[in-house]
Structure formats: structure tokens, C-alpha cells
Amino acid sequence: MKKHTLAVLVENKSGVLARVAGLFSRRGYNIDSLAVGVTEDPDISRMTIVVQGDDAVLEQVTKQFNKLVDVIKVSDIGGDDAVERELALIKVAADVNSRAEIIQIADIFRARIVDVAPNSMTIEVTGDEGKIQAIEKLLRQFGVKEMVRTGKIALVRGPKKV
Amino acid sequence: MTIGSPEKVTGARALIKGLEKEGVTTMFGYPGAALLQIYDELYESDLRHILVRHEQAAVHAADGYARVTGKTGVCIATSGPGATNLVTGIATAYMDSIPIVALTGQVPHSIIGNDSFQEADITGITLPITKHRYLVPEANDLPRIIKEAFHIASTGRPGPVLIDMPKDVINGEFEYHDVETVELQGYKPTYRGNAQQIKKAAEEIAKSTNPIIYAGGGVISSNASAELVELAETLMAPVTTTLMGIGSIPAEHPLNLGMLGMHGSKYANYSIQESDLLIAVGARFDDRVTGKLQSFAPNAKIIHIDIDPAEISKNVPAHIPVVGDAKIILKSLIKHVKQCNSEAWLEKINEWKREYPLSYEQGESIKPQFVIEQISEACRDAIIVTEVGQHQMWTAQFFKFTEPRTFLTSGGLGTMGYGFPAAIGAKLGRPDKVVFDISGDGSFQMNSRELATAVQNNIPVVSVILNNGYLGMVRQWQELFYDRRYSHTCIKGSVDFVKLAEAYGALGLRVERPSEVLPAIEEAIASGRPTVIDVVVECEENVSPMVPAGAAINEFVDLEGNE
Numbered sequence: 176m177k178k179h180t181l182a183v184l185v186e187n188k189s190g191v192l193a194r195v196a197g198l199f200s201r202r203g204y205n206i207d208s209l210a211v212g213v214t215e216d217p218d219i220s221r222m223t224i225v226v227q228g229d230d231a232v233l234e235q236v237t238k239q240f241n242k243l244v245d246v247i248k249v250s251d252i253g254g255d256d257a258v259e260r261e262l263a264l265i266k267v268a269a270d271v272n273s274r275a276e277i278i279q280i281a282d283i284f285r286a287r288i289v290d291v292a293p294n295s296m297t298i299e300v301t302g303d304e305g306k307i308q309a310i311e312k313l314l315r316q317f318g319v320k321e322m323v324r325t326g327k328i329a330l331v332r333g334p335k336k337v
Numbered sequence: 338m339t340i341g342s343p344e345k346v347t348g349a350r351a352l353i354k355g356l357e358k359e360g361v362t363t364m365f366g367y368p369g370a371a372l373l374q375i376y377d378e379l380y381e382s383d384l385r386h387i388l389v390r391h392e393q394a395a396v397h398a399a400d401g402y403a404r405v406t407g408k409t410g411v412c413i414a415t416s417g418p419g420a421t422n423l424v425t426g427i428a429t430a431y432m433d434s435i436p437i438v439a440l441t442g443q444v445p446h447s448i449i450g451n452d453s454f455q456e457a458d459i460t461g462i463t464l465p466i467t468k469h470r471y472l473v474p475e476a477n478d479l480p481r482i483i484k485e486a487f488h489i490a491s492t493g494r495p496g497p498v499l500i501d502m503p504k505d506v507i508n509g510e511f512e513y514h515d516v517e518t519v520e521l522q523g524y525k526p527t528y529r530g531n532a533q534q535i536k537k538a539a540e541e542i543a544k545s546t547n548p549i550i551y552a553g554g555g556v557i558s559s560n561a562s563a564e565l566v567e568l569a570e571t572l573m574a575p576v577t578t579t580l581m582g583i584g585s586i587p588a589e590h591p592l593n594l595g596m597l598g599m600h601g602s603k604y605a606n607y608s609i610q611e612s613d614l615l616i617a618v619g620a621r622f623d624d625r626v627t628g629k630l631q632s633f634a635p636n637a638k639i640i641h642i643d644i645d646p647a648e649i650s651k652n653v654p655a656h657i658p659v660v661g662d663a664k665i666i667l668k669s670l671i672k673h674v675k676q677c678n679s680e681a682w683l684e685k686i687n688e689w690k691r692e693y694p695l696s697y698e699q700g701e702s703i704k705p706q707f708v709i710e711q712i713s714e715a716c717r718d719a720i721i722v723t724e725v726g727q728h729q730m731w732t733a734q735f736f737k738f739t740e741p742r743t744f745l746t747s748g749g750l751g752t753m754g755y756g757f758p759a760a761i762g763a764k765l766g767r768p769d770k771v772v773f774d775i776s777g778d779g780s781f782q783m784n785s786r787e788l789a790t791a792v793q794n795n796i797p798v799v800s801v802i803l804n805n806g807y808l809g810m811v812r813q814w815q816e817l818f819y820d821r822r823y824s825h826t827c828i829k830g831s832v833d834f835v836k837l838a839e840a841y842g843a844l845g846l847r848v849e850r851p852s853e854v855l856p857a858i859e860e861a862i863a864s865g866r867p868t869v870i871d872v873v874v875e876c877e878e879n880v881s882p883m884v885p886a887g888a889a890i891n892e893f894v895d896l897e898g899n900e
């Protein structure tokens with residue numbers, strides 16, 4: 176199934192997120208990731224939704240989004256050349272013996288150590304989905320205690336706006 | 338109000354002012370603790386408020402009022418159970434695209450979310466069944482929200498909008514200001530069809546020899562009936578209507594094939610299947626219309642005219658979509674087309690009409706179809722409202738409708754109990770018309786207590802109950818698909834409808850012989866009172882023809898067991 180990245184501009188009001196989620200859940204779709212934040216205009220928020228599904232159903236969901244009064248614009252930017260980023264925080268088990276090796280891995284991925292404790296380290300990594308999966312895989316051998324991801328955000332390259 | 342000394346008003350007062358500004362004259366509702374301030378305003382208002390006996394009736398009545406007038410219907414209910422009682426009616430209006438503004442009371446902001454007394458998250462509950470909804474943040478927002486709500490409900494593809502008003506908003510005072518314009522970035526319906534698409538549609542039409550027009554409720558809501566008939570006559574193309582599209586072309590127009598779909602005429606369904614061009618106008622290819630999707634109109638190019646882009650290619654892929662208002666698009670399309678070479682096609686359809694007419698056999702007992710025909714003969718220009726079930730399909734098949742907005746029925750949601758309260762709303766919207774609620778003995782009992790509303794307010798609607806002692810449509814399916822195991826569908830002897838009517842102070846009449854039907858109808862109309870006519874009809878009559886769910890629409894069930 177094809178992966179789609181939807182950029183959705185919405186009025187910054189309550190209830191929009193619930194309706195958007197409902198349009199997917201009703202059709203049995205699982206949202207891979209969803210990131211929301213305010214845009215350059217404080218009255219407008221932007222959602223980036225990553226979802227898998229066949230084109231016809233996704234087209235229907237997109238049209239249903241557009242019907243929502245609080246939704247200003249919906250674009251599927253999955254096919255565009257876009258800058259895509261995700262941020263993850265990964266808390267890894269780390270003691271004196273493993274700490275150096277974990278720092279080395281973080282360096283290679285240009286990740287940052289943002290917290291250190293006697294038995295753990297927290298790493299902040301930014302990148303596309305592949306990069307985050309790769310570092311997670313490498314860190315698993317030390318024991319990943321906890322992990323959180325922001326979900327993907329994306330902007331189309333060049334001057335074009337959604 | 339003068340600048341410098343703004344008038345201080347409560348939210349309740351602002352609401353009434355807002356409704357008056359929107360041209361509301363009639364509303365339907367039921368009071369409650371959260372609404373006391375609003376009802377206090379209504380005590381002196383010129384707005385006519387009809388007190389119903391259950392909030393569901395308020396929303397159905399607003400819906401009936403909206404369907405006959407074309408205006409936005411208004412209903413009001415208190416917080417908690419009052420609001421949740423609106424849910425079925427809101428969903429009914431949503432499925433049939435009826436403009437309604439539903440007002441609800443809510444507990445004060447300070448205790449929202451605390452499971453407070455009579456609290457329900459009604460904006461959450463109605464999220465998927467409203468076109469839009471508001472939980473009013475402050476009294477100050479009310480003028481804008483009322484303006485927006487009426488705008489959203491009545492424009493584009495119409496639908497219900499809910500305004501949930503916490504008690505602090507209703508009671509709170511603010512400096513009143515009028516709001517004249519609506520600014521909604523995310524809401525800009527398309528009315529004009531794309532000229533290129535209309536040209537393409539005209540080119541496709543010119544090539545067609547077997548065209549058919551498939552008209553839905555959108556034709557009625559955009560008041561495009563005249564244009565629809567003009568297009569059909571210009572092309573010499575037959576028209577079939579959905580349940581919601583009935584009335585958009587007169588029943589006896591030679592090009593009208595009546596309703597299509599599960600209980601459509603055989604000639605309508607055969608025509609769809611053999612058409613080479615399907616012009617869908619304000620219709621949404623519902624499963625009760627299309628049957629098995631893959632087999633629907635297999636040889637036809639499809640032109641789909643609809644105001645809602647989300648309807649395009651939702652169920653059946655459209656070759657030529659035209660998004661916009663039916664009336665505007667048909668007007669412009671008519672300019673680009675001329676008569677199709679459809680003589681042989683119309684002749685073929687006429688043969689089907691002769692071979693497979695809608696019919697029934699009259700015997701000793703009263704056939705339900707006969708009752709519909711009698712009402713149709715006696716009162717062709719009446720407004721007919723139905724409940725849901727067999728009687729609804731017989732009405733769609735046998736009543737000779739001549740005008741739009743005279744047939745009101747819950748098409749999409751299929752809400753039993755819709756009819757009687759909707760008839761009350763319809764009568765208030767069109768007091769000049771005779772209004773019938775045609776029902777079954779099952780459906781009528783779902784909202785029969787509204788007899789009290791009709792009597793108290795002297796609203797003379799005539800309820801004709803086709804009493805067969807069964808939940809007839811379910812019984813029909815049990816007969817055909819469950820070996821006549823009539824599980825929980827027999828309701829014989831549940832109530833004496835004549836006495837029930839009399840208990841409420843309405844007129845009750847019973848009809849047991851075919852010859853008594855017409856006199857009873859005449860007596861009911863002449864009485865000028867709310868009337869219930871209990872017509873004892875044949876118990877196990879079936880709606881025919883019938884296509885089983887999921888079959889292609891030319892695969893009819895053999896109802897006689899002998900073909």
C-alpha cells in the first residue's frame with residue numbers, strides 16, 4: 176500500500192483534530208503519524224498526517240477533510256520532492272562500559288546527547304524516517320528504555336507552498 | 338443601538354435577536370434548566386415556538402418545516418438528555434442534506450467536563466452527523482456564530498449545524514453588536530460549474546442514443562425542477578428519480594420512469610442498465626439505488642453533477658464530473674445541447690412500461706397501494722410525509738406527485754418516527770396545504786405522542802396508518818430470506834389507534850372496507866382537526882418489485898414464486 180503525506184491547514188480551533196481522526200478510524204485506517212503545530216499565521220495550524228491506503232479511499236478522505244468548515248486546505252505532498260523531518264528522543268540504558276560507544280553512534284548520526292544519568296542516556300535525533308529507524312536499531316543492543324517520536328513534518332522544496 | 342452607548346444584553350436576548358435577523362418565525366423545542374433565560378425571552382417574543390412532547394419531534398418538525406419552505410429549520414433542546422434526544426433527528430437531516438440550526442443548552446463552562454448534572458458532550462456526539470458545530474466560548478461570540486451557522490446550514494450542500502450554548506453564555510451580559518458578514522476561510526462552496534466540463538458533458542450527450550437522467554434530492558434543494566424537466570424534454574431523455582428526488586418531475590410526465598433502485602420500477606432499472614449515458618444530477622449513487630456497484634449501468638458514460646465534490650466518484654467513478662449548483666449547471670448545460678437520437682430507446686422503454694407496470698391486485702380486503710391511490714386521487718396537491726418501511730415505498734410508487742417539496746421522507750437514515758413530527762413542521766411551513774402523514778402501525782407508534790403537540794397547537798395534519806399488524810418491511814424480508822420465521826415483527830393488537838387519537842383530543846377514524854377509504858379522507862380534511870385514520874389493510878402484502886440487497890438492479894426477486 177502506498178504511503179501518503181497529507182499537509183492540512185486548519186483553523187486553530189478545538190474539535191478539528193477529533194474529526195480528522197474520526198474520518199480515518201471509521202474507514203479502518205491507522206494513522207502512521209500525525210504532527211500538529213501553529214504556522215506563520217497564529218490563527219492557522221498545520222497538520223502533517225502520514226497514512227497508508229489505496230488511492231481511491233484516500234481521495235475520499237481528502238475530500239471529506241475539505242468539507243470540514245475549519246479545514247482551509249489539504250494537499251497530498253507524498254509525491255512531491257519535500258524536506259521531511261522527524262525528531263525522536265531515545266532513552267537508552269547506559270553505564271560506564273557502554274557510554275562511550277553510544278556517544279560514538281550518536282555522533283555518526285549527528286544526534287545529540289540531551290540527558291545523562293548513571294544508568295541511562297537520552298539521545299535527540301532528527302532526520303527522515305529511515306535515519307531514525309537506523310539509529311534505533313543500533314541502540315537496541317544497549318536496551319531502549321523509552322522512545323518518543325514527533326511524527327513526520329514536511330515542506331515541499333523550492334518556493335512552492337501547499 | 339448607537340455608537341458610544343452600546344446596548345447590554347444577555348446571550349439569550351442576543352440569540353432571539355439573531356434568530357429574528359435570520360428571518361426565523363417558527364421554531365420547535367422543549368425547555369429545561371439550562372434554557373430558562375431563553376424561554377423567558379420567548380415569553381414575550383414574536384417568534385412562534387411550538388412545544389413538542391419529546392425533543393426528537395422538535396428536530397424532525399424543524400426538518401419538515403425546512404423541506405417544504407426551503408428555509409432553515411430551527412429547534413432547541415436543553416443540555417444533556419434534551420440534546421441527546423436530538424441526535425436521531427440531526428442524523429436524519431444530515432443524511433438528507435436538510436438545512437437545520439439545532440440549538441442546545443449546556444452546563445456552565447466552569448463545570449463542563451465534570452460529569453455535571455444534565456451534561457452531555459453534544460458537540461462531540463454530533464461531530465460526524467453535523468455539517469458544522471459550535472460550543473460557544475462567550476456570549477460576545479453569539480452574533481457571529483448565529484450568522485455563520487445559518488450561512489453554513491443553508492448554503493452549498495445544506496445540512497444541520499449545532500450551536501451548543503453553556504448556561505453562562507446564555508445568561509451572561511455583553512455589549513450587543515450586529516454581525517453582517519461571514520468570513521470563513523475554509524468554507525467556499527462552488528456554485529458555477531466548470532465551463533470546460535459542461536462543454537465536455539454536452540459533447541457526450543450529443544453522441545448518446547440511450548440517455549437517462551438520474552435525479553436526486555439535490556435537484557429539489559437547489560430548486561432546479563423546472564430546469565430538470567427542460568433538459569429532459571430538450572434531449573428527449575427519460576428521467577428516473579431517487580426517493581429523495583421524487584417531485585422534481587411530475588409523476589405523470591411521459592419521460593418520467595419513477596423511482597429506481599431496490600424498490601424501483603422494473604422499467605426504470607432496466608433503462609439504467611441499458612443506457613449508454615447516465616446524467617446524475619444531485620444524486621449520490623446510494624447502495625439502495627445502485628445495488629451491486631460493479632454491475633450498475635455497465636455500458637454508460639457517467640456525467641455527475643453535484644455541489645459536493647466528495648460525492649464525485651465516491652461510489653461509481655464519474656467520466657465527466659461537474660461540481661456546482663444543479664440549477665445553475667443545468668441552465669448552462671441546456672444551452673449547449675439538442676435533442677438526442679433517442680426515438681428507438683424511448684420506444685423500447687415504453688414497451689417495458691407496458692410489460693412491467695407497477696401493479697397490485699385488489700381483493701376483498703384493503704390493499705395498501707389502493708389507499709395511496711385514493712389519497713392521490715382525492716388530494717393530489719397535498720404534502721405527503723411518510724415514516725419508513727413498506728408504506729413509504731408504496732407512497733413513492735403510487736402517489737402521483739406533481740411538485741417538488743411535497744414529498745417528505747427520511748431517505749438516507751431511514752428513520753421510523755420521522756413522519757408525524759415532520760408533518761407537523763410541514764403544516765406550519767405551508768398552512769395552505771393539506772398535509773398527510775402516511776405511516777405504518779409500527780412507525781406511527783414511535784412518535785405518536787406528538788398528537789398532543791398537534792392538538793394543543795391546533796395543527797390539522799392527517800395521519801393515515803396502513804395498519805397491517807406487522808413491522809411490514811422486516812416481515813417481508815423474513816418471508817423472503819428467513820423462511821417466514823416472523824421473529825418479533827408481529828405487533829397485532831398493540832393499540833386501538835382510534836381511541837388513542839381520541840384520548841389526545843384528535844379525531845380518530847377506522848376504515849375496514851375499500852369503499853370507506855375515500856369518505857374517511859374527505860371527513861378528515863373537512864374536520865380541520867388533527868386526525869388519525871386507522872386503515873386495516875392486507876396483512877402480508879409485499880412491496881414489489883424488489884431487488885435483494887447487493888444484487889444488480891435488474892435481478893428482481895420473484896415475489897409470486899411462479900416466474
